Amino acid sequence: VxxxxxxxxxxxxxxxxxxxxxxxxxxxxxxxxxxxxxxxxxxxxxxxxxxxxxxxxxxxxxxxxxxxxxxxxxxxxxxxxxxxxxxxxxxxxxxxxxxxxxxxxxxKRVGETRLFFNGQGEMAKPLSYMHYLTNRYPDKQEMLDFVSSVVVKVNAAKGAGSP
Missing domain, CATH: 3.30.750 (Transcription Regulator spoIIAA)
Known part of the structure; x- marks a missing residue:
């Protein structure tokens, strides 16, 4: 790092x-x-x-x-x-x-931990976050199209219909 x-x-x-x-x-x-x-x-x-x-x-x-x-x-x-x-x-x-x-x-969750160091390069204290994942699609149209295309491919591979 x-x-x-x-x-x-x-x-x-x-x-x-x-x-x-x-x-x-x-x-x-x-x-x-x-x-x-x-x-x-x-x-x-x-x-x-x-x-x-x-x-x-x-x-x-x-x-x-x-x-x-x-x-x-x-x-x-x-x-x-x-x-x-x-x-x-x-x-x-x-x-x-x-x-x-x-x-x-x-x-359902993604953990994130950020490490902070003092002037001597020693770790001071970590700061952690828990991100909760939901079924909401991203706001950007390009990402929405990508996620939707992946869902269609996965459903096709499983023999299911479109979402």
């Missing part, structure tokens, strides 16, 4: 999903794929990511309480950006030094 004064912000990203001890799928070369405990895998890869990054973000497909537990146990995560069930953030939530934001997982 390009910042003012020509400084570059390096953002490290890790991802985690809910632990499922019975998940087992065939992988390449006769191997098996499993889902490990998130805290185990984060602990394995976080030191390298932290060393190479200014900010570390965990993308979490985890229950909010699980994400809070991980944030409390594992040092070095700056943000947890999560989506799980209908859980979404309505206020700032911080566990230790980790900011936690949830948007839900139903495609």
């Amino acid at each position: 390009e910042m003012s004064a020509g400084r570059t912000l390096k953002v490290g990203v890790l991802g985690a999903v809910r632990y499922n001890p019975v998940f087992l799928k065939a992988g390449p070369d006769d191997s098996n794929l499993v889902i490990a405990r998130p805290e185990t895998m984060i602990g394995r890869f976080l030191p390298e990511v932290r060393e190479k990054s200014d900010i570390v973000v965990l993308l979490a497909a985890l229950h909010r309480e699980d994400a809070k537990t991980i944030a409390g146990k594992v040092e070095g995560i700056d943000f947890v950006l999560g989506a799980y069930g209908g859980s979404f953030s309505v206020r700032d939530e911080v566990v230790g030094n980790t900011w936690i934001f949830y948007t839900g997982n139903q495609g």
Whole structure:
């Protein structure tokens, strides 16, 4: 990410999903794929990511309480950006030094977080917004035509009629 004064912000990203001890799928070369405990895998890869990054973000497909537990146990995560069930953030939530934001997982909301830095280049405080998506079409005719054409194509692909 390009910042003012020509400084570059390096953002490290890790991802985690809910632990499922019975998940087992065939992988390449006769191997098996499993889902490990998130805290185990984060602990394995976080030191390298932290060393190479200014900010570390965990993308979490985890229950909010699980994400809070991980944030409390594992040092070095700056943000947890999560989506799980209908859980979404309505206020700032911080566990230790980790900011936690949830948007839900139903495609109804888009979260936006802006980072502000002091004169020494250290993060001061994030500012987050939750944008609620509706079925209203855009005001610009060009965008309305584009969205309508996509809806027609999707409906045709599904075998449905026009909107």
